[in-house]
Amino acid sequence: MIEILRETQFPILVAMLLLGAVAKAVDRSAQGPAAFLPVGVRRFFGLANAGIEAVLAVALVALGGLLGDLARGATALLFVLGLATLYQLRKRDPEMGCGCFGGLSTEPVGWRSLTRSGLLALAAGVTVGLPGTGAAAVTGFTAWHGLVLVAELAVFAALSPELGELVKRLRNPVPCELREVPLNRSIRRLRSSDAWADSRAFLTGTEPVDVWRHGCWRLVRFAGQRRERPVDVVFAVPLNGMRKEVRVTVTGTRADTEPAAPGEASAPVSRSQGTPTHSSRFV
Amino acid sequence: MPAGLGDRRRFTAALLGRTVAPEPFDPPARVVRGVLVDISPHLLSLATPHGDERFVLTEATGFWRGTGSGFSDLRPGQDVIVRCVPEAASVAERVWSGLARATGVIAEVDEDILRVDTGHDREPVTVVIPYRASGRMQVRHPRLEPGYLFDAVGLWDDGVLQALLPATSQPHYPAADAPRRPPVRSAAHAIAGMVSWYDPARGGSPHANPMGLLGGLAYPALDRAADCGAVCDRATGCAALPLLSLGATVGLVNQCTGESAILPVVACGAAVSHFCDRCVTCDSPARGRIAQLTLASFIALGGRPEAGCFNATLTVG
Numbered sequence: 001m002i003e004i005l006r007e008t009q010f011p012i013l014v015a016m017l018l019l020g021a022v023a024k025a026v027d028r029s030a031q032g033p034a035a036f037l038p039v040g041v042r043r044f045f046g047l048a049n050a051g052i053e054a055v056l057a058v059a060l061v062a063l064g065g066l067l068g069d070l071a072r073g074a075t076a077l078l079f080v081l082g083l084a085t086l087y088q089l090r091k092r093d094p095e096m097g098c099g100c101f102g103g104l105s106t107e108p109v110g111w112r113s114l115t116r117s118g119l120l121a122l123a124a125g126v127t128v129g130l131p132g133t134g135a136a137a138v139t140g141f142t143a144w145h146g147l148v149l150v151a152e153l154a155v156f157a158a159l160s161p162e163l164g165e166l167v168k169r170l171r172n173p174v175p176c177e178l179r180e181v182p183l184n185r186s187i188r189r190l191r192s193s194d195a196w197a198d199s200r201a202f203l204t205g206t207e208p209v210d211v212w213r214h215g216c217w218r219l220v221r222f223a224g225q226r227r228e229r230p231v232d233v234v235f236a237v238p239l240n241g242m243r244k245e246v247r248v249t250v251t252g253t254r255a256d257t258e259p260a261a262p263g264e265a266s267a268p269v270s271r272s273q274g275t276p277t278h279s280s281r282f283v
Numbered sequence: 284m285p286a287g288l289g290d291r292r293r294f295t296a297a298l299l300g301r302t303v304a305p306e307p308f309d310p311p312a313r314v315v316r317g318v319l320v321d322i323s324p325h326l327l328s329l330a331t332p333h334g335d336e337r338f339v340l341t342e343a344t345g346f347w348r349g350t351g352s353g354f355s356d357l358r359p360g361q362d363v364i365v366r367c368v369p370e371a372a373s374v375a376e377r378v379w380s381g382l383a384r385a386t387g388v389i390a391e392v393d394e395d396i397l398r399v400d401t402g403h404d405r406e407p408v409t410v411v412i413p414y415r416a417s418g419r420m421q422v423r424h425p426r427l428e429p430g431y432l433f434d435a436v437g438l439w440d441d442g443v444l445q446a447l448l449p450a451t452s453q454p455h456y457p458a459a460d461a462p463r464r465p466p467v468r469s470a471a472h473a474i475a476g477m478v479s480w481y482d483p484a485r486g487g488s489p490h491a492n493p494m495g496l497l498g499g500l501a502y503p504a505l506d507r508a509a510d511c512g513a514v515c516d517r518a519t520g521c522a523a524l525p526l527l528s529l530g531a532t533v534g535l536v537n538q539c540t541g542e543s544a545i546l547p548v549v550a551c552g553a554a555v556s557h558f559c560d561r562c563v564t565c566d567s568p569a570r571g572r573i574a575q576l577t578l579a580s581f582i583a584l585g586g587r588p589e590a591g592c593f594n595a596t597l598t599v600g
Contacts, residue, residue, distance in 0.1 A: 039430060039459040169466070177470035177525035177599075183508040212291050212528035213506035214303065215470075215599060219295060232290075236298040249297045 007141070008148045009123040010060060010134035012156065013075060016120060017057035023102035024050035031106065032099020033085050036092070046102075052078070064133040072127045079121035086114055100162070107161040116159040176216040176240035183211060186218040186237045193246035195235060202226050202233050202250055216240045226250065288530030292547070295531070303600035305532055308545040309498060310583035312376075313367040316495050318488045319380070322357050327375060329363060332489050332496075338365055338375040347589050348380040349438055350447055356380070362439075362488045362495075366582050381438040382578065382588050383486055384450065385410050386479060387554040388458045389433050399433050401481075402501075402553040403516045408485075409443045410435065416447045423449035430457035432557055434479070436591055439486035450479065450591030451560045458518070458557045467523040472599070476522045476573035477562035477592045478535070479555060480581035498583070500535070501552035501575040502527055510551065517553035522571030525599050534598035535574065539565035540585035549577065562592035573597045 024046050034042045034049075056078065059071035086098050090109040097106040098113045105113075130137065141149075157163055173179075187208075190196050202224035210221040217236045224233040232251050238244035295304035315336055317329035327338045340354070348356045357363065361380045368374040385408040387401040397410040410433070412420050424433060432453050435446035454461065484495030504524035505511040527533070529548050536543040555572040574597055578588060586593045 035460065039457065042459075172466055172468050175467060175470040178467060178504075178523060180507060180526070186508075210291070211509045212295075212530060213509055213526050214295050214299065214528070214531055215525040217295075217299060218506075218508075219291070219298065221294065232294070234294045234298060236295075247298050249294065251294075251297070 001144075004142075004144050004148055006126045006130055007137040008145050008152060009127050010137050011149060012152055013120065013124055013127070014057045014060050014134065016156070017053045017060070017075070020101055021050040021053040021057065023104060024053070024099070025102075027099075027102025031097045031103060033089055034099060035096060060127075061134045064131070064136070068130075068133060069128050072124055072130075076121050076124035076128070079117050079124060083114060083117040083121060086117055090114075101160075104162040104165050106165055110161070112159045112161055116156060119156070119159070179239065181218065181239045183218070186220070186239065190220060190235050190237045190246055193235075193237075195246040195248040199224075199233050199235075199248050199250065202231060224250065288547070288549075291528065291530035292532055300600075305534070305545050305600060307498070307532055307547050310542055310544040310580065310585075312369050312542070312583045312585065313372050314364065314496075314579050314583045315367065316362070316364040316489050316579065318490065319357055319359050319361045319363045321359060322354060324354075327354075327357075327363075327365070327378065329365065330490070332493065336373075338367070338373055339371075340375055340378075344375045345377040346380075347378070347382075354378070362486055364578065364582060377587075379582075379588060381486065382436070382482065383439040383444045384434075384436050384479075384481060384588070384591075385444050385446065386434045386450070386481065386558075386575070387432070388557060389427065389429050389431050392427060392429060397427060397433065400516075400554075402551060403512075403514045404551050404553070405481075406485075410437075410446050411440075411443055412446045416445075420446060420449050423451065424453045426453060426455070430459060432458050434558070434591070436589055448589060448591070451558060454559075461518065461557060461559065464519055464521050464523070470523060470525055474522055474524060474573055474597045474599075475538070475567065475569035476571045476595065476597070477560065477567075477569070478574045478576055478581070478586070478595045478597075479572055479592045480576045480578050480586065480588055481554075482578040483550070484578075496579050497549060497577045498580045499547045499549035499577055500533070500580060501550035501555070501577075502531075502533075502548040503552035503556035503572060503575065505529070505548070505551045505553075511553070515551070515553065517551065517556040520556040520571050521559035522569075522573050524573060524597070527599065531599075533574070534600075535576075535584065536596045536598075537585045538567060538594040538596060540593075542585045544580070544584055546576070546580055550575075562594050564590055564593050567594035569594065 034045045037045055056071060056075050063071050086109050089096055095108050098109045099105050204223050204225050208220045209223050212219050216239050218239055220235045222233045224231045234249050236247040292304045315331060317331035320328040320330050325340055327340055329336050346354045357380050363380045365375045366377045368376045385399040387399045389397055390400040390407060391398040399408045399410055401408055434450040436450050437445045437447040483497050484492040487495060489495040503520050504526050506526045506528050507515045510529045527548055531548045532545050534545050552575040555575045558572050559570050561570045
């Protein structure tokens, strides 16, 4: 039974290290001990921390023998250092989150974070001396291993305030007007839309000449040509979910030309038929 | 507005509706900026890009050059901006000369000289705090150190800002340590907050720099993927503003005077995104800066540049 307990720590440790590394790598807020460093080195500290955790996770999976024991010992040392740091952090700024999982760790350091760090240090410590690699141990898992794993996961879930924060964020997502949305995502959505397929015949280039944002919409302008005259083909790509459809308008490039407003759409854009100078379509 | 940005508004209106991107609508008050040619107790003459203009001075006309000075401090050759009485376009209601402002994060300190970073799209401003203003500046800007916020109004002196009046109470933490905005469940159509101002011409007369009479605002929540760009240094401000781009138009109502306008977004307001202060001009509880108006628009909307701010409601279609 003791061997089962020791071997079960591998997937727990690897999952915690990898999740922590990813969360720290993508986070730009100053949570945890990084907040006490000079502004210029905070990001470097976060990335270095994430890198160390990722390397240790890979080492736990792949290394056995002496090197594996070194990796396991280093993991235990990392969690012990983390525990000591959290203790100091709690004394210095009781309102500060631990930063263990980047921006998700906003709850002030409390007994749950401290206990979790202590248990993870213990978990890493008991794996020292196990034969073979972490990967080999996991491939030999039995039903008993599964039971122990589920029980341990439940304990760590109960000790993780980040789960509550994650649920809160999923229930109350940032409104689309305020959400940062990568341009690539909007372009991908545009290119998979019916409006794009219907308007491609007018485009003279596939790279946008102008891109701008208006709340829940991203507008993308392309150069185009119709009846041998230059036109602007402008798409409005919704940023809130997949239900709204991409809109498009095609208009002459003269500055005094007013494009058609939504209620004034005159004729649909189509590959097969000619269209008037001002046309607007809502696909 | 920079060339081509007007097209964005037209296309937005065509695709999303005219109420979403309304046409710009100037505030009612007339604002004129130019070089002072002559001044007498009853008449002020300005050289503007459209020719000389004369304004009648009355007993009610106010003057500002420095701290509450009178018209005797005005000299020919100075950069002057006049707000006219709304019903009488040639009667001066208030006259300002040499207005300057630095809003941003302190980048360098060299004894008594500060260099203030005013945003990624503007040149930093060199600031000197004269001895006569140092007491009042020290009270509201106790930490003149790199990384801390700075906002002061003063006078231009050979390209250097003489800071005379603090325009905010400096937070006790560096800009990078500002608390994160609490989660926002839904975006509001109208957002209350404070507006401040900046001078796109940096004290230059409209002859030398036509930006001196630019109408519009610098918006503190410009989309990073488009105009704000890779060097964007704006923070997530404490006012929950929808993300927009240059060329968008927004409605603004001065809560102190009731004056309103629809103004275009003409610049990035990265510097004001770091501030989470409130304006005490008309006692509004709203925190956060929702716009940084150009000097001309700020005055036209009823603001007093020496006060630094007024409370407003911003509406995005």
